[in-house]
Amino acid sequence: MSTDLHLSLLSHALSRARLSPPKPTNFRVGALLYSPSSNPQILTTGYTLESPGNTHAEQTCFLKLAAAHSMPSSADGEAEDRLGPFLPSDTVLYTTMEPCNKRSAGNLTCVERILRVRGEDGGVAIRRVVCGVREPEKFVGENEGRKRLEEAGIEVVHVGGLEEEILEVATAGHVKE
Numbered sequence: 079m080s081t082d083l084h085l086s087l088l089s090h091a092l093s094r095a096r097l098s099p100p101k102p103t104n105f106r107v108g109a110l111l112y113s114p115s116s117n118p119q120i121l122t123t124g125y126t127l128e129s130p131g132n133t134h135a136e137q138t139c140f141l142k143l144a145a146a147h148s149m150p151s152s153a154d155g156e157a158e159d160r161l162g163p164f165l166p167s168d169t170v171l172y173t174t175m176e177p178c179n180k181r182s183a184g185n186l187t188c189v190e191r192i193l194r195v196r197g198e199d200g201g202v203a204i205r206r207v208v209c210g211v212r213e214p215e216k217f218v219g220e221n222e223g224r225k226r227l228e229e230a231g232i233e234v235v236h237v238g239g240l241e242e243e244i245l246e247v248a249t250a251g252h253v254k255e
């Protein structure tokens with residue numbers, strides 16, 4: 079897949095991030111699931127706080143797609159547990175910021191969510207994650223999620239070019255020093 083295509087899909091995810099309400103306590107992130115062999119190719123999109131509660135962009139992608147397949151999810155993690163068999167094998171997760179690997183108690187991280195989505199063969203259903211920037215260390219320290227994803231056989235690709243815009247949108251609600 080070309081860099082141009084990566085950037086165009088990341089830009090689309092960024093346009094979703096702009097819809098997220100600015101808050102001092104989190105990053106405004108946008109994400110989408112893309113399958114080159116599907117029609118439409120963009121399976122779903124999500125942004126920070128789009129779904130009810132303290133929800134992340136990737137989490138909303140999973141919740142919306144589960145709902146579209148008539149799998150209403152009440153318990154946290156349920157969407158991810160059920161969704162795998164419905165995802166095309168070429169599904170790629172695009173997210174403006176790398177998926178979180180630490181969250182406050184009671185919330186699954188997006189890394190855990192991605193790892194929970196399993197195909198019928200038990201393998202990870204999302205084999206590629208494309209992100210625009212690394213997660214800044216501001217809230218939870220260094221993000222070691224990339225390693226966890228790669229150890230599970232998921233390719234993690236950083237695509238540069240939109241960092242400045244992504245961070246500006248992500249931190250719009252933060253108190254500037």
Ligand SMILES: [Zn+2]
Binds near residue numbers: 187
């Ligand atoms: Zn997250």
